[in-house]
Amino acid sequence: MDHDAIRAQFVDAHWATLVQRVDKAVMPIADELWSNEMLGWESYCEIKAADTNQKRMRVLHGVLHSGGNAVKSDFYSGLEKHASFLLRDLSTNPPTAVDPDAVAKSLDGYKMWIQREYEFVTEYNSLPGEHVLLSERYIQPLIIMRHREKKERTEELCFMGESFQQLISSENNAEKENNVLDALFSADSKGICPGAVILQGNSGKGKSVTAQKIMLDWASGSLSRENYDCVFHLKCKELNQISEEQSLVEILSINSNLTPDQILQILQMSPKRVLVLIDGFDELIVSFGDASNKLTANDVYKKAPPEASLTALLKGCLLPESFLLVTTRSTATDTLGGLLKKPQRFTEIIGFSEREVEEYFQKFFQDEELFRNAYESVKANETLFTACSSPVICWIICTVIRERFNDGTDVTSGLETTTSIYVDFVFTLLEHHCQGLSESVPTLLKSLGQLAERGMMERQVLFDEKSAKKTVSDPSGSPFLGKFLFKKRTRQETMFSFMHLSFQEFFTALYYISLDEKEFLSKLTERFHSHWQSYGVQYLDKNCPLKYGCPELHFLPVVQFLCGLCNKEVSDSLKETHNVSVPPSVQAQLEEWILFISSNRDYNLLPFVLLCLYELHEKDFVQKAVEAWQEMDMSWDSLNRTDCWALVYCLECCPKFRSLNLNFAAEELKMLQSVLCRTPELELTLQNLTDTHVTDLISALGEGKRLGELRLNSSGLSDESMKRILHALHKQKTVGGLQIAVKNITADTALILTDFIQNTEKWEEISLRVSAGCNDAESLCSSLRLFNTDGNLVLNVLRWCSSPQNVPSLSEIILQYPRSEMSSINLKNFLQAFHDINCLTEERAGFDQQVDSLLSHLSSVSGLNAINLSAPLLTEKWASRILFLIQSCKSLKGLSFNAGSWSSDDVTWLPGRLPEEGLRLLKESPKHPQCTLNIKGFRCGKSTDGCTHQTEQFEELDCNQRVTIIFSGENYTEEISPQIKLCDILG
Missing domain, CATH: 3.30.750 (Transcription Regulator spoIIAA)
Structure with missing residues (x-):
């Protein structure tokens, strides 16, 4: 083989790398080729007109390919003069000829393989052969592009219901209109695009499913920008199985249908257009040493210990021009941040907002009626609805509801108790997210419970690293704890927290039932009598120590979870799986306390008692407790959806009920309709009533009621709505008073009102007022x-x-x-x-x-x-x-x-x-x-x-x-x- 042919073969073998790395030398080389008459004037102008050096090299490649060995040899001479360092680097690596057509064919096959493999998801409870389309499950979660301050984190952990939804929706989120990958690698305010992105999220937040969706989007051509010729997916669970030395191309081939040689050619052809997605970094059990320093940019085929290859990839020693996306639990973020190449970006999956929860339920059920019933049921429970920000909670709840539906149970008759859902959540994470635990499950749950209880007693939701390790031996290894870094003056501070305050409350209750009966009752008695201090002992009933006490306000949710753990179905499940349950004597104490509160008609505790009764879910006992009230007055504050749901359940257990005085939002009318219809004496205050709610109101009122007061605080009812309401009042036995906020008080309003007062004697007061925000100037008066x-x-x-x-x-x-x-x-x-x-x-x-x-x-x-x-x-x-x-x-x-x-x-x-x-x-x-x-x-x-x-x-x-x-x-x-x-x- 002559001299020119050898040089030409070298150029062909390394062409993909040359396109990427010749960079600024391309124009000096092109100038010499034109000067040596190896380039025509038109080709030279086309090269010069290209806007990047890579594009200039691609144009030059076409010229060299058609010019033969002589032109390629002259190009090689230009490399010796203007890019000698590149020649030396390439000469140390064995030349591999790149066939663009073969690479394209390999990529097409790879994409088809991904579409087959990634099209489905296997759910936690899937039997062999069962699968669900990813498109029927995936909802893009909220992702924030920054670290949160300690105050923000605390608020997110403590807020519930609508406050929580408003908080997470107001975060600085990635644009949801774009594909998630486009958003993660978008330019920042300074125009800098990251080379590596950390995607953090707690267990069950959807990191792995998001990684799967990214792979499927790339393979199916759904990305809005074509930045990546190839995307590789490394699953850290699988990487843990590697024992012998392997090259990077061999590692990349583990989760693909590509051979190491095919991957090597892809990397040679377009190293700057490759994305490597490393999923579950926190699950890696390898140690990261300094072995990576021995690997250079082109050692992708060189065998090395797996930790060395991975470290070199993360640091950018291997494939320095590629993009990296690494998913991890928060507990490994600080380790990852020190390993990852720059520039890097931190992002975090927050989970689902209210809109995403609704979309998830809609995709899961598909049947519109079933979806709507299921979604409204869970939305009625503030604790569960807040927990639904975690996709795994959404899945558990939807699965439970579907099972009830398949069993023929009426979905609208009530969701499972909050406690039962939290128990299912714990079991799911223990089974699927707790590989490699250093302690037994009972020990882990007890240590988490001790940490949770301490936080409840000290009113804290964030725990510093030192105090967390005093209770939990390995807080970084627990799927139930999140780890966060905060700035504290000139240093960083590591903090831990449960997923949400409600989980901290649940683990406190779970810890109590793991104690022996005497210690359990002692701790509970202390919490019920903490207000009495030292002189509370004289009021203690030895037979029923809880009887005359009252839990501290912040401890009420723990008592509610304890009632849920007393539920027979939940108790049997815990007994079977972990040999723990609420002792019968403690359950009897809790029930005796509820009966005592009911018999004394302590209205301040009434909403809480109803929640406890709902969690107990024992119809006979609920009926016994509710019958002690007969009259329920909860008008001093507007009931939330959870209170309304508990009220419905309790009154359905007690059909003979006399009187209700309630204050609630008009959106809850449908939920409360059944109990309102059959309660003979009502006094109602409705918030945010609109014309669309009037039909529900009339249905709820029914006929023959003794209606004490009806206060309709609204954004303004029309004359027609007022006419319908007054007509419904004709059908009641008595009407004490009616207060309505209207859009306008018009001549028609006056005629409607005149007709009512002249044709019925069953009223005491009627008050109309123009709602705030309505045009008062058009009204005949502001108030009547x-x-x-x-x-x-x-x-x-x-x-x-x-x-x-x-x-x-x-x-x-x-x-x-x-x-x-x-x-x-x-x-x-x-x-x-x-x-x-x-x-x-x-x-x-x-x-x-x-x-x-x-x-x-x-x-x-x-x-x-x-x-x-x-x-x-x-x-x-x-x-x-x-x-x-x-x-x-x-x-x-x-x-x-x-x-x-x-x-x-x-x-x-x-x-x-x-x-x-x-x-x-x-x-x-x-x-x-x-x-x-x-x-x-x-x-x-x-x-x-x-x-x-x-x-x-x-x-x-x-x-x-x-x-x-x-x-x-x-x-x-x-x-x-x-x-x-x-x-x-x-x-």
Whole structure:
């Protein structure tokens, strides 16, 4: 073989590497080839026009390939002159000819193999041959691209329900619109793309499934960017099985259908377009020494101890231009961070947000009705729904529900208890995520329980490394603990935590049942009587030490889990698998305490007792406990979904129940409908009611109820919705009161209300108010209230003051007249007249005419016995109007005038003034002897030259005083008050 042929063969053998590594030498070589007439002018210009050196080399390759050995030999000479270091490096490696067509064929076969192998997932409980399509399970989890501060971590561990969902959704997440791989390797704010990415996540968060999805996306061409010619997947569980020395290409071939030679050619052809995905770094049991330092960039075929090859790959000694993605539990992050090449990026799988949980359930069940029932059931339990951020919890719950469905059980009758799901979770992790434990399972659970209990007693969710190791021998090896690094001044601090505070509470309960009976009861008694301190001993019932106690607030969830561990199904499972269970005597103590709380009707503990009863899930005992209440008042705070679900279960165990007073969100109406329908006495406060909830409300009310109060706090109901609600109230035995927030109070509203009050006598109060955020200006008034009391009807109409510059001309009217005369006032016309007055100011033309029209309307109301007016100022004109009402309304016994108006919050009173002109006219004019006149407001206290004009700071002037002036016939009294007292005509 001649000299040119040898050189040409070398160029062909190393062409893939030359394309990647010639770099800046390409143009000097091309210049010499053109100068030596080895390149044509067009080819030279095409090379020069390419925007990267790699593209220039690819263009040059085409020229060399067509030019023969002479051109390749001249190119070799250019390498000797401009890239001698590269020639020396390549000369030490045996030349391997790269066949691009063969490489392409190998890659096509590899992709087809991946699509077959990665298309399915094997679930934890899969039998041999069972599998599920990955597309039917995978939901991209939330991934954050940074380390979290200690405060953020603590909040995430402690928050529950909606607060938790809002917290994790507000994190700085990877863009979900992109493929997860594109997001992980995207450029940062400085334009730097990482060469290596750490993807951290606790057990069951979905790291391995995400790795599988990345492989499948690449093989099926689903990546939005074509950055990778080849992706390799190394599973650390499999790497642990390697005992003899192997080269990197041999290691890469373990989880593929490619031979080491095929992989070597792929790496030679495009080393910069290769991604190596290392899954489960925390599971590696090899030691990482300094052997990697002996391997160089091109030693991919050189045999070495597996730990040396892996270390060299991680550090970038092997395949320095490739990309690395390493998944790991948090417990191994610090070790990995020290090994991995730069630039590197830290990312963390947070898990599922509310949206992802819903998507997971929808994919799992596929049947729309079953999906909706299952999702709503779990969403009703705050603890479980929070735990669903872990994909493995989602899988466990969905599996349990599907099993119930297959057994013919009604899914909507109630989910499994929270405790049973947590027990399943622990068993799943123990079986599938606990390889290589250094201690037995009972020892591990007990040590975790001791750590959990200490955290509960000391109110901490983060444990420093020293204190964690005092209890748990190997906290870094536990799948139930997360390890986190935080900055503390000039150093790093290592902390551990459970997945969430609820898991810490669960492990505390699990620890208690592992103790002997005496120690268990002793610890429980201490927690129930910690409030009593030393003198609590004298109140201790020796036969039932828990009876007169009450658990500390933060310890309540532990007691709830203990009740769940008493559940027969859960208890039998624990007894069978780990030989632990709640001693019968302790269970009897807990049940006795629940009966004691129930018999004493401690309403503060009622929601908690219901949760405990739900966890116990023993129908006969639940019925016995609930029957002790008969009346349940939980109106002091809005019930969450978990409280509602427990209430439904408990009342379904006790069909004969008399009275409920509840405060809850309108979204829970469907859930509570069955118990509300059959409870004869109700008092309800509903939050966030909308028109879409009205059908559910009417169904829940049913017929024949004694309805104490119905308070509908909403974003604004329409007239049609109000009409439907009032129609439903016709069917009740009694209605104590109705409060509705509406969009507007219109003429139609007035007609609907008139129809109701004239056709039913079963109500005491109806209150309408325009919801915050609705256009109050379009409404005839801001608030309308009707009271039915002692044979009288009281009508209260109010217009709020939206700002100090927009004070209503007549802010409030209160009328009282016999109920028998209700038809003597046309509510629609009355409200329209009130609205028209407030569309004008006193100075505007037509104002006096509008007011006179309204007052004339009042004088025609039969039996009108009391009037209350509120306006900004007692002017002479208002004084004349007051005198007119007193003289024209013969049945009037009381008239009040309050100078001022209500602000838009309906709470703050904005006081007004009592100028001397108006007061003088009232003093000098004759009045009805049987009518008492009350005037309230600010009055100037000067003996002469009293204030007669509006002053913005009049309340701050020393001369102005809050006064109440009473005219009884011709008698006159004046009282100076330190605080303004609003008139109450009903008092």
